[in-house]
Amino acid sequence: MITARPESVLAGSGAVSPPAAEWEPILPGLIVLLPLLGFVLNGILALRSARYSSAALREGRDWDPFAGPRPPATHRLPTWIGPGVMALAFALALVNFLGMMAADPHDPVVRSYWGWIVTGDLRIDAAIQLDRLSMIMTLVVTGVGFLIHVFSVGYMGRDPGYPRYFAYLNLFVFFMLVLVLGSGFGTMFVGWEGVGLCSYLLIGYWFSDREKSDAGKKAFIVNRIGDVGFLLAMFLLFQGFGTLDFVPIFAGAEDHFAAGGVTITAITLLLMLGAAGKSAQLPLHIWLPDAMAGPTPVSALIHAATMVTAGVYMVARSSVLYALAPTSQAVVAGIGVLTALVAATIALQQYDIKKVLAYSTVSQLGFMFLAAGVGAFTAAIFHLVTHAFFKALLFLGAGAVIHAMHDAAHHGDGHLDEQDMRNMGGLRRYMPVTCAVMWIATLAIAGIWPFAGFFSKDEIIWYAAAWAGAESNPFGRLYAVYWGLALLTALITAFYMTRLMVMTFHGANRTGKTASSRLHEAPSVMTVPLVVLAVLSVFGGWINVPDALGESFAGLWGALPMSEWLHHWLEPVTHTAAGIQVAGMGEAAHAAPVGGGEAVWALVSTLAAAVMVAAAVRFTSTRRYVRAAEDPGPQGGLRRFVYNKWYFDEVYDAVVVRPVVAGSRWCWKAVDTVVIDGFVNFTGNFARLAGWATSLFQTGQVNMYAFVLTLGVLVVLGATVFL
Amino acid sequence: MYGDWILHALIWLPLAGTVHVLVSSAERAKNVAFRWSAFVFVLSLGLWWAYEPGDGGFALESSASWIEAWGVGYSLGIDGISVFMVLLTTFTSAIAILGSFEYVRTRRKAFYALMLLLEMGVVGFFLATDIFLFYVFFELTLVPMYFIVGIWGGERRIYAAVKFFLYTAVGSLLMLVAILYVYFASGTGSFGYDAFVNAGLSLREQLWLFAAFALAFGIKVPVFPLHTWLPDAHVEAPTPGSVILASVLLKMGTYGFLRFLLPFFPDAARHPVVVAVMLALGVIGIIYAAWVAAVQPDAKKLVAYTSVAHMGFVVIGVFALTLNGLQGGMVVMISHGISTGALFLLLGMMYERRHTRLIGDFGGIGRAAPWFATAFVITALASIGLPGTSGFVGEFLALLGTFETHMVVAAIAATGVIFAAYYMLPMVQRVLFNELDRPENRTFADLSRREMAILGPLVALMIWIGVHPTPFLERMEPSVQAVLERVEDARADAGHTLGGED
């Protein structure tokens, strides 16, 4: 436990003083503010347009903003405002990033704007911290965010709530930037809950649909469970350091906490609880698949590329703390790898295209946590970045498919679930671009060389192995198991992704005759972002090609640029943690547990993934799928078990939700109404009953009165004489 | 200057307004009342600058002898704790009066006269630095509220009004006996605040007196299990009544904790058993009330129970006896006043339009009334303490402060954050979201200009306090610190007091 508080940290907890300015960021606050501005403007437009629609509603008709030759201003302006602010923000972020690269500063730059919560010895500033890690995240958020905003123009362009959609989306980006740029846990928490709010609003964007708003609610509540962990971790940190700012905490952590101590373990585990909530890790992963109720670009932005990776970012950000708590790391890695495996198995049996992607996201997030758990924080961030590219691409591609299916379903016969892959098939003919870019993404996620996913995922698996073999790792054997599971998961990943592709784009078309004629490729406003993301999915991995691979075939014999660039870039952020780990358990083994060089393993894993892809192609394309309406669903115990998502929802419903609701009713009906109010009313009624009973003496008979009077006399006399 | 007369004016101007309302016509009553309350609010705004947080003691003090024979003074003063309570009172009174224009359609003169009378009582309570005076105002607030609930309330209004009255009276009368005890124990023959603070009571005495005071304030707060009057009162009360009740009257209880309970009985307030009991009740209140709230079919009752949960945060914040906890308690008080007041106003607007409060009768309102929905969502989020809104700052500080001394309590209480979402979001969903399946909801009118004028300032305040609470925090800090020091100083010399006692 922490008893004393070194002066140096106290000094740091005051007004955050930027270190000697190695580098001057250009208007960093504007990066955050621009999306907020977009939110305000779009919000005003949204409320204006909503006035029209509600007025129409009162008159008993539906308001169609697109009925006229050209939509009203409220539905035209967001097209420019929404992506516009994102473009500006991205540009500004890029400028600053380039500036940072040029200056190559070692210390973070903290800009404080005002004292947010200042009382007593607590000081939380509204401040942003620009360092190597947060800049990478900012780039991803604004960059991928911008692309998704552009895509949304096409995807959501005909939605009556168009301005509202962009308002939410901008607000999300704002909170996400607060999250990544916040200079301390307090500020981060603002973004942390804020993105949760936006996630809630966007999942339930079509709020008139009960299921969708249920999904939003579920996401929010499950997230809040994690947030409690975050809160408690913050309290512990504050108790230890007297501040919540990153700089003093990470600088002082080593001096404060004995490695492996109870407090640090508790802090990191609680933070992990928060991360599990936000990043949909076991056991709090249940909200993410439901979150697919939101518009697909939202799924791409929030539930794939950015928000759900916030947990990974936070763990990486707190790398120093985790390095001090090996137990927590084992837990983080364990949760990560288990989540990855469980989600991957579930993805094998889903038919909803977005559900598959959702579980795939959960699974990939699991990989990132595994990376963090094995101390490969750079690898975690690396996978985060590449995953942002290919998973955003996959979701947007799915969006394009759904977009097409939606139009088709509109004209088709009867009800058609536009997201069910059993209703698709053979879409390659109608949507070649989409098909192509999605294949790129699939190969990337499957870990096929040289796509982005290969480098990032391989690095994680390799680090897991290396960690398992570290000299004095107390959990060495456990990590070996993790490694095995991770490898297995990687193979499953390749399988289910290929299954998705085959079911969607290949084979015979199952959409229906009339409907299929309406299938079409997405407009260019949607395909251009897809293509950009596809490029990133191919080359994104090259920012961190391991040195070891650089000289082998996998690195094109040194031709791949930027060897271990990310690693070096993040060095100032992670080196403390790395140092602690090395000090704690010695150098990680630089060899796989079963021998063989790095390059060999890269080859093996690529080959294995390729085999799985091939197997999936074979397995899936030979299977005859029927349309969703005619399909009874998977048979057989294991398949049903997996199809039903390991019955997590059902178990939680039985173990948590129902007892709480029943307990609530019991509290209300039994405790509140019967016990407490019963007592209160009983007191009142008892008094009246007593009054009634006493008044029975009042018979109106003089003799009776005289008798009572005499009794009173006797009592008083008796009392006087005998007492 | 301003400081010389403002405190008196804040108490007596509403009374003048009452008289004015009574002599004006029924049609003009609402405007007259609103102008008076707005005038009082504008006047009170000067306190923001007039109150200079110095050492945390009372400022703008003025004292006159009132009942000389008993050492009772008409003493007023303001410090960093009461200044916000007074501002909250004048603000919400004006808002509540404005919010009642449509709701109250009968017997208007009487209604507005009572509202102003209530304002006077509450302001007087917060300003009094004489214990007798404080008690008089404390009780005085019951009468207008009794009539407001009883006359303009719903079906079971009389039951609710009487329950409210009697519940509160039990506590306050027992407190009266306790006040007398301290009065005689202090031996100064004065009901002045300082005399009570320096009464020199033994621990044993303090425990008994603490119980009496805590009961009185605990009922007012209300602390579990003394809370059952609240849902009834809230459900039956007319909108403005609920607003005042939630925003201001409940604060009288928690304010009492800070102003009277802790400084008068520091040894008892610190006693481990007392702290344990109060913290336990606070935590139970947070979770229990959240649970009960979640299953209420009546929206107003739901919000009423959330008040209990919010007040639970104040209770744990206060009895954690840390600066952050107390500060957090204060912010929760302010924040709850604003957000819950706004929620009741919103529910009142729903009731005016649909004449029902059952959550199940709504659905899809977000489509019919987007402005209304926006205000509702923001208010609900402030209520459940989303960062960036006032609710978060308070709950965060309260929990943080509690955590510093009682980790487990804070950890359990923190789950209240989850349960807040558990009760609030389903209501938001079932009212605003879901399908617009009832034809009568399709014509649900959006906010009028007047309603926007009511909700606008409330929403702005929620966000202001959420984004930049420092001006509030720094003003209350010295006074809160003074309370804390009082408790801790007693701790310093408690060593021999306790040891030498028996």
Added chain:
Amino acid sequence: MLLDYSSSFHYVLALLPELVLTIWGMGVLLAGVSRKQGHGPGQETGWLALAGLALAAVANGWLYFGVSEDGAAAMIAVDRFRLFANWVFILGAGFSIVISLPYVARQRLQAGEYYSLILFAAVGMMFMAAARDLMIIFLGLELMSIGVYALAGFNRRDRRSAEAGLKYFLLGAFASGFLLFGIALLYGATGGTNVHAVAASIADGSAAGALLMPGVALLAIGFAFKVAAVPFHMWTPDVYEGAPTPVTAFMAAAVKTAAFVAFLRVFLVGLEGLHAEWSTILWWISAVTMVAGNVVALVQSSVKRMLAYSSIAHGGYLLVALVAANDTATSGMLFYLLVYTIMTIGAFAVVVTVGNQSEANARIEDYGGFGWRKPVLGVFMTVLLLSLAGFPGTAGFIAKYHLLLGAAESSLWVLAVILVLTTVVSYWYYLRVAWYMWMKEAPEGADSADPAITPFATHLVLVVSVAVILLAGVFPGAALDLAAGSLEGLRGLAAEAGAAAGH
């Protein structure tokens, strides 16, 4: 001036208010008889009686401010205690007469007899307050009682009134037998009936033991009957309910005051030395009275009867002051009695108005929506009820608080707690009237077109009483000082007088 009883005229002066009222009462009687029955409402007679009260008040004021006695323990005290009480009696009688004016006229009661009986009863009360001798107390009590027996049964056309009169008479006479026996025993034990002599005898231990305590007990019982303390209260609800309402007001206010004043003087001056012994008895009587009075009042459906039980409860509160037996409590009792008189008569004034100057509309349902039909009257009644309940802002609160202060000074914490808890109980039934008045609609079949007519006289009483209640509730200083100042000479005399009575 100083009364040293050197001339017999001094005796006349010492009894000036009583003599004025006695003579005036006879005059009123004559004036009433001289009018032919059935002619006119007889209001002049009432105003005449009021003039007599005014005169008595002047005389009383002169005694209060201008006269002192030489300290001898004469049978008749000329101390401020007595004179303060006299004011309460004059006020009570005056208010009762004013609210009687329309009632007597409407009910066609014999005005001369009615008003003169009130005056005579007031004289009896004054004697009780003045008496330093147990026999004088007895005579005053009987003078008062006989007048009130007759008043209670005054409405000969109403069998309820007759029943009330009979019950009051039989039980009152029965109880005065106990009082008298008590006096006799005390007389035997101490050899005197002068309270100071009794005190001296107890102080020097010469009082005979066997007779003393039973005497004290019987004396307490006699007074307890008059103050309607449980269990000697059984007559109260019936009599209060049956008697003409203005008479009920008079009984509830003035009769109770007289009994308490005498009670106080006898027990706090005469039997001060035995405080330890009798305080236990009174403690229990007080507690039981507070509880029973309030609890039974909860279930009453008639407002008049509810007020009767409430008056029992108030008797219980006042007994707390006797138990406390310190100066704060004693002056608190005086203050309480003054306030109680005003607010009770005020409340009964509303009751009599709602009843349209008859015994009708006494059920609580009849008050439904009354406040909205007669807002001014409704507000008055609300203030009076709040005052009866002891709510801050009203004199009733200051009074109750004063009693509590006294109890606290003597550390009677349990009694204080009982007092406040039963007060909470009382809130319920007082508020019930208020909720019927304001929160309920008029009862079915109520003739809303014919609202209660409030005569000018009743309004006068209400305005004055509400004004006093509020004024004394907010600025009680002067009244408190008056009450506190009226204790002067009550007990200080005991020591010297004891010495004086010794020879």
Added chain:
Amino acid sequence: MLIPALYLSVALFVIGTLGVIVRRNAIIIFLCIELQLNAVNLAFVALSRYTGIEGQLYVFFVMTVAAAEAAVGLAIIISIFRHYETVDVDKFNLLKW
């Protein structure tokens, strides 16, 4: 002599009390009350032998009071008799509870 006289007085008083409790006739009840008063008179007289002449004086007061009470009491009884045609107190219970 004092003690027996007091006992007699007490006995008479008790008899009077019992009479009030058990008898139904208003007149009889009233007479029982008179008996009580006379019992007290006896006590006064007996005590006055030891304490002075006042006791005997008081007896006259009491007798006067009793007479006055009788006047009023009988008037009241007549008044109620007019309503009920009886003086049985059991019948007079309009007022109760």
